[in-house]
Amino acid sequence: MTVAISLCAAPGGALACDYVYPVAPAEREAGARATINRLAAIIDAEVIRAPQQGRPALVRAVRIFKGPEIEVFEIGPERSSCDVGIGGVGSRMRLFLAGGPDLWYAVDTGTDPQYEDRLLGSDREEEWPFVRVPLAR
DSSP states (O other): OEEEOOOOBOGGGOBOOOOEEEOSHHHHHHHHHHHHHHSSEEEEEEEEEOOBTTBOEEEEEEEEEESOOOSEEEEOOOOSTTBOOOOSTTOEEEEEEEEOSSSEEEBOOOSOHHHHHHHHTOOHHHHSOOBOOOOOO
16 A cells, blocks of 8 residues: 655756555555665765755765765765755764765655665664754855
8 A cells, every 4th residue: 555645846947756655564665675775885874975056965974884985975966856865063863865976966756765765774863863964144
């Protein structure tokens, strides 16, 4: 069984991401597994340079679950509402990345974080709690 989430209009006429969230635990786990398999990298990261006009953000990889063993990832700007915005310097988060090897994009997986964490063998709330630092204006 699945639950449909409707589209919402976003500013500028673009449409926000839409997902169909499965209800059954087996479907949720399968969705998380497919997401992990399709992405190029998964890291716990800390922002060391905030995104600025024309300049990507830089994040330091604290833990690499999947992807290249590099210390700093360059994160491009949001391409659509399906990408995740990077906060200011000091923000900490688990990032699911597409792209590479030089420029990466942080994507909204649309899957259940509890299942992602279980498959990665790491509880992000305990091991790398989310911290959002606002961008400087």
